[in-house]
Amino acid sequence: MNTAAQQAQAPSGAGLPICSPEELLRTTRVTRQEDPRWRWVLPVTRRTREFFLEQMPALITAYGIGVALIFVAATMDRLVPVWLMIAWLLESLASIVARILIVNRVFAASTDEVASRPSLRLLPLMAILLAAIHWSWTATLFIGPDLNLTTVVILLTYVMLSVACLGIAPASPVIFAAYVIPMWLATGWMLLSSNWASTSVLIVLFAAFGGVMWSGFYIVIGGVRRYLIRSDEVDLLMVHLRDRNAEVERLRNAAAADLETRSAVFASASHDLRQRIHALKLLAHSPAASSGAVVDWPKAIRRLSSAIEDLEGFVTDVLQFVRFDSATPERREVQLQDVFQKLEVGFEELANSRRVQLRTRTTHLAVRTDPVMLARVVDNLVSNAIKFTRGGVLVSARRRNGDVHLEVWDQGPGMPADDLCVQSPATIPPPTRDGFGLGLLIVRRLADALGYQVDIHSTQGRGTRVRVSIPASDIF
Numbered sequence: 075m076n077t078a079a080q081q082a083q084a085p086s087g088a089g090l091p092i093c094s095p096e097e098l099l100r101t102t103r104v105t106r107q108e109d110p111r112w113r114w115v116l117p118v119t120r121r122t123r124e125f126f127l128e129q130m131p132a133l134i135t136a137y138g139i140g141v142a143l144i145f146v147a148a149t150m151d152r153l154v155p156v157w158l159m160i161a162w163l164l165e166s167l168a169s170i171v172a173r174i175l176i177v178n179r180v181f182a183a184s185t186d187e188v189a190s191r192p193s194l195r196l197l198p199l200m201a202i203l204l205a206a207i208h209w210s211w212t213a214t215l216f217i218g219p220d221l222n223l224t225t226v227v228i229l230l231t232y233v234m235l236s237v238a239c240l241g242i243a244p245a246s247p248v249i250f251a252a253y254v255i256p257m258w259l260a261t262g263w264m265l266l267s268s269n270w271a272s273t274s275v276l277i278v279l280f281a282a283f284g285g286v287m288w289s290g291f292y293i294v295i296g297g298v299r300r301y302l303i304r305s306d307e308v309d310l311l312m313v314h315l316r317d318r319n320a321e322v323e324r325l326r327n328a329a330a331a332d333l334e335t336r337s338a339v340f341a342s343a344s345h346d347l348r349q350r351i352h353a354l355k356l357l358a359h360s361p362a363a364s365s366g367a368v369v370d371w372p373k374a375i376r377r378l379s380s381a382i383e384d385l386e387g388f389v390t391d392v393l394q395f396v397r398f399d400s401a402t403p404e405r406r407e408v409q410l411q412d413v414f415q416k417l418e419v420g421f422e423e424l425a426n427s428r429r430v431q432l433r434t435r436t437t438h439l440a441v442r443t444d445p446v447m448l449a450r451v452v453d454n455l456v457s458n459a460i461k462f463t464r465g466g467v468l469v470s471a472r473r474r475n476g477d478v479h480l481e482v483w484d485q486g487p488g489m490p491a492d493d494l495c496v497q498s499p500a501t502i503p504p505p506t507r508d509g510f511g512l513g514l515l516i517v518r519r520l521a522d523a524l525g526y527q528v529d530i531h532s533t534q535g536r537g538t539r540v541r542v543s544i545p546a547s548d549i550f
Contacts, residue, residue, distance in 0.1 A: 140231035
């Protein structure tokens with residue numbers, strides 16, 4: 075991964091901006107989804123851009139030499155008026171300046187910007203078309219019916235330009251074709267109307283020249299193109315490897331954090347379990363240790379039953395944590411009123427035994443969720459609320475800002491602000507309220523799996539409100 079980063083951060087050739095690994099990664103994602111035919115226009119990967127930019131000075135130099143030679147020859151032959159010669163020269167200069175500006179604009183942009191914007195990728199093709207138009211006009215302007223110095227210079231210049239343009243053919247065959255074909259078509263048309271060359275001679279000459287260009291492209295240029303494609307693929311693979319390494323590192327950190335959370339949970343659970351078992355032993359042996367005193371058996375049995383009930387609830391919480399920690403939600407439409415009705419039936423006996431008034435507000439809201447996970451979330455919140463309230467418990471659901479707020483209110487002693495350290499699913503609240511920490515951790519884990527947010531507001535001496543926010547995307 076370090077090798078890939080060093081390679082990506084190294085300067086990318088003269089005139090090109092430094093390409094960061096993140097930029098290469100974004101470019102990779104774009105180029106993998108694009109039409110393969112873009113490779114024939116202008117690939118945007120690092121090595122191809124370097125090669126294209128390295129060949130541009132040779133093409134520009136050949137252009138300048140050709141313009142100068144043709145101007146001198148045409149001036150000597152006096153084929154066209156002076157004003158037309160000056161207009162042609164000014165157009166030549168404007169054309170080369172425009173092409174340089176276009177190329178600088180494209181290669182000053184980042185690779186991912188060029189990859190994601192087709193208009194930028196087509197700009198070099200537009201620049202080449204300007205040159206092709208210029209040379210086509212030059213052929214129609216200066217090639218006449220008779221063989222002269224200007225015609226010879228034009229033909230030699232076009233051969234020089236074609237050879238120079240072969241340099242960019244490996245990077246962009248389309249740009250090469252757009253430069254050479256219009257130029258020679260216009261030249262061929264003007265030569266066919268001349269007096270010094272027959273049609274058969276021109277056909278032989280053009281066929282020979284085309285064969286030389288064709289063989290040069292497939293023998294030499296084809297090999298360079300394959301090298302460029304392989305080099306680009308290596309760059310993309312290195313970036314892909316870096317991406318996968320980063321993903322592995324992220325998963326490793328997540329696994330380490332999860333293992334740390336599990337270790338903390340089960341360390342706390344084992345301590346709490348030993349405490350409860352020790353309390354059961356004391357309650358079981360207390361009548362035997364009464365030294366003949368009268369034992370209040372109903373009271374002792376109630377205390378023992380309460381301890382057993384507490385142990386059962388604790389073991390249930392631990393088993394729920396193990397069962398739902400890595401569960402995948404199976405979502406379907408759930409009417410919240412059905413959940414509330416099951417709550418009233420399921421907790422009726424417990425609420426009556428503790429003289430707690432459990433109330434639910436009627437709702438017509440429906441959500442798309444895992445019914446088992448949602449029921450477990452609400453059950454844990456209501457169970458804790460009933461356990462610690464000194465009056466009533468209220469369960470409600472209402473729309474707020476597009477979301478559904480599922481809330482459980484109690485009138486218990488509340489929690490200090492220092493104990494509300496539940497901002498992440500991996501945080502375990504201090505056991506200031508017996509059993510509340512593990513139950514709330516289960517709620518947070520299930521809510522995290524469902525994509526819900528859990529918010530707790532508690533005031534000491536007045537009670538606690540726990541809110542589960544269901545996003546608007548899960549509301550029917």
